[in-house]
Amino acid sequence: MKKLYEGLNLFQRMAYPAHKALFERLAKNQSPQAVFITCSDSRIVPNLLVQAEPGDLFILRNAGNVIPPATVAPGGTIASLEYAVRALGIRDVVLCGHSNCGAMSGILHPESVESMPAVRSWVRHAEPALRAVRERFPEGDGDEVLDALVELNVVAQLRNVLTHGFVSALVEKGELELHGWVYDIASGTVKGLDADGKRFSPIGASGTGSRDERKLLASLEADEEFWERL
Ligand SMILES: [Zn+2]
Structure with a gap:
């Protein structure tokens, strides 16, 4: 201390x-500019990452930047998100995963979280991402697999965000935009989810990412075969 x-x-x-x-x-x-959802990991400092001042970011953090879907009884994460968009009127939601994520590693190595039932239960909301990763990499748990899981988890959690009526209603009206990011700790670079919702490309000074939020919504809300096409 x-x-x-x-x-x-x-x-x-x-x-x-x-x-x-x-x-x-x-x-x-x-009057924050954005909701910033990210992992509890100590290496992510949102205000530093986007050079924001106090009052700029409404930050939600938990293990694995997970958003439980609407089928689950709402807890603190959803309550915070609801307050951010309905009471504070925030119009942008950034969901930011990161490299070397311990929560994502726990999904790849279930034995490592066997003695942590709360963690095991929490990260089940990322299982669609794991299934998608296993389509691509039936075996293995190296960096390449973890990196893919981190990205696909951002997509999975954005889809979970959209299951909440108070989010989807605003998005459909064009009054709320969702952004999927992945932060690489070693290089300081950030990749953003492209408009088609299928790939991440560098944004900020390291890239020229551009996107169409409406198209992203349509992509994320695609049919049941969504994950197979990724
Ligand atoms: Zn993490």
Whole structure:
């Protein structure tokens, strides 16, 4: 904890005074630019990644950036998402997976989470991604397989997001946009899900990703054979 207390001191002596006006404004209300859903992994720092200030991002985090579908009784994750889009009126949702994800590794190696029933139960919401990965890689659990699982899990979770009526209604009206990202920790690069919902390509300074959200929605809502075409 020593490092945390030192950091707190530094924040109060240096960072807070430097941004006093911003914090005083934020004390009264918030108007975030986006919902940022990502993994709890300590190596992901959303505000650093997109150079956002306090108040810019409404952040939801859990193991594996998982969104339970509407068929499951709503918990804290869905409550936060509902509040973000309905109470705060946020119009963009970024769902960001990452390289070397421990939760995705746990799906590939079920024995590693055998003694953690809560984790095992939670990551079952990513099983469609695992099935899709196994179509592509019937065997193996190397980096290539884990990387594919991380990407397909972002697609699977966006599909889960869309099962919630309060999301799909806004998306259909063009009032809410969904974005699928994968962050590579080693290189600092980010890939975004293309409009066809089938592949990821570099975005930001490392790429020129462009997309059509309506088309992405149509792709994600495709028929039962969706995963076979990926
Ligand atoms: Zn992770």
